[in-house]
Amino acid sequence: MKLDAGLGTEGKYLKSMDETARAAEDLGFAGLWTSETKHDAFLPLGIAANATRRMDLGTSVAIAFSRSPMEIAQTAWDLQDLSDGRFILGLGTQVKAHITRRFSMPWTQPAARLREYILAVRAIWESFQTEGPLKFEGEFYRHTLMTPFFNPGPIEKPEVPIYIAGVNTRLATLAGEVCDGFHVHPFHSPVYVRRTILPAIADGASGANRSAGEVELATSVFVIAGNKKEVAEQRESVRAQISFYASTPTYRTVLEAHGWEEVGDRLGTMAREKKWREMPALITDEMLTTFAIEAAPDEIGPALKERYEGLIDRVGLYVPFVPGERAEFWRAVVGSIQVENWRGSREVELGE
Numbered sequence: 001m002k003l004d005a006g007l008g009t010e011g012k013y014l015k016s017m018d019e020t021a022r023a024a025e026d027l028g029f030a031g032l033w034t035s036e037t038k039h040d041a042f043l044p045l046g047i048a049a050n051a052t053r054r055m056d057l058g059t060s061v062a063i064a065f066s067r068s069p070m071e072i073a074q075t076a077w078d079l080q081d082l083s084d085g086r087f088i089l090g091l092g093t094q095v096k097a098h099i100t101r102r103f104s105m106p107w108t109q110p111a112a113r114l115r116e117y118i119l120a121v122r123a124i125w126e127s128f129q130t131e132g133p134l135k136f137e138g139e140f141y142r143h144t145l146m147t148p149f150f151n152p153g154p155i156e157k158p159e160v161p162i163y164i165a166g167v168n169t170r171l172a173t174l175a176g177e178v179c180d181g182f183h184v185h186p187f188h189s190p191v192y193v194r195r196t197i198l199p200a201i202a203d204g205a206s207g208a209n210r211s212a213g214e215v216e217l218a219t220s221v222f223v224i225a226g227n228k229k230e231v232a233e234q235r236e237s238v239r240a241q242i243s244f245y246a247s248t249p250t251y252r253t254v255l256e257a258h259g260w261e262e263v264g265d266r267l268g269t270m271a272r273e274k275k276w277r278e279m280p281a282l283i284t285d286e287m288l289t290t291f292a293i294e295a296a297p298d299e300i301g302p303a304l305k306e307r308y309e310g311l312i313d314r315v316g317l318y319v320p321f322v323p324g325e326r327a328e329f330w331r332a333v334v335g336s337i338q339v340e341n342w343r344g345s346r347e348v349e350l351g352e
Contacts, residue, residue, distance in 0.1 A: 008321075013039060027331065027334050031314060057083055111171060165182070192253070
């Protein structure tokens with residue numbers, strides 16, 4: 001298993017990205033992930049690619065449906081070349097309201113559209129690499145023009161891994177069918193991953209004559225660590241974050257894995273009534289233990305290993321990495337885990 005770092009989106013962000021990337025690599029992280037909320041997910045990785053030599057660099061996630069497959073394909077191609085083959089393209093669908101009202105883009109059949117989107121991107125990459133004609137015609141996307149003037153041409157390492165993110169079985173099945181990796185949502189548990197995600201990935205892989213083991217799993221983890229005061233504060237912060245996710249119908253499948261659907265229904269009602277401050281009280285200590293790790297910083301590595309070895313391939317903490325902030329914490333965490341290995345063999349578990 002590999003330990004990755006995730007970037008925050010506050011402060012200088014782009015202006016300090018070279019410093020952040022170098023610090024993450026020097027500390028020993030295996031990868032660095034950007035998200036796409038307040039800022040573009042790709043721009044920081046262009047800076048990070050020039051500032052580092054070893055770390056993987058990926059988007060977790062970039063919003064697919066706000067862009068054309070051609071735009072994504074060009075950007076990913078350049079980042080793959082710039083990073084000497086260290087780029088991972090992570091794509092997400094977002095939700096209908098944001099795609100239609102924030103980005104003013106179409107939203108129909110998101111799983112089918114994302115499947116075709118991925119196939120279109122790969123067809124464009126093939127045209128780039130072979131410098132041959134481009135002919136992709138699907139239900140949602142058509143790419144049939146590529147002239148030499150607009151073709152960037154081949155690169156040394158053209159195989160760009162594609163990950164997608166999701167919570168329910170439809171996107172996990174799609175990952176098994178056509179993707180190289182799957183981002184498990186931070187609101188998860190090992191039981192949910194085994195009962196819901198792995199069987200869906202296996203179904204998709206089987207239908208495409210692939211092995212489920214070809215799909216890497218990545219996630220970030222809620223962690224509670226620090227002195228007595230910090231632990232108390234973090235427990236309430238994580239409790240609030242869990243209550244927010246658990247109130248969303250899309251994430252109800254995570255609660256179902258533990259028989260906590262009723263809590264989700266109650267949280268959903270409270271969210272509609274805007275009772276945000278009251279919601280965390282519904283997250284019991286048992287639920288907190290299920291969805292988060294609580295350990296001393298130098299024991300986080302063993303705790304992650306106990307929970308995820310053989311199940312998840314890449315993990316990060318649900319805490320943004322910022323150089324100079326919590327330096328002792330990060331040194332202890334990275335020092336407590338062997339970054340490069342203990343991945344083990346992941347077995348797909350069905351049912352109980």
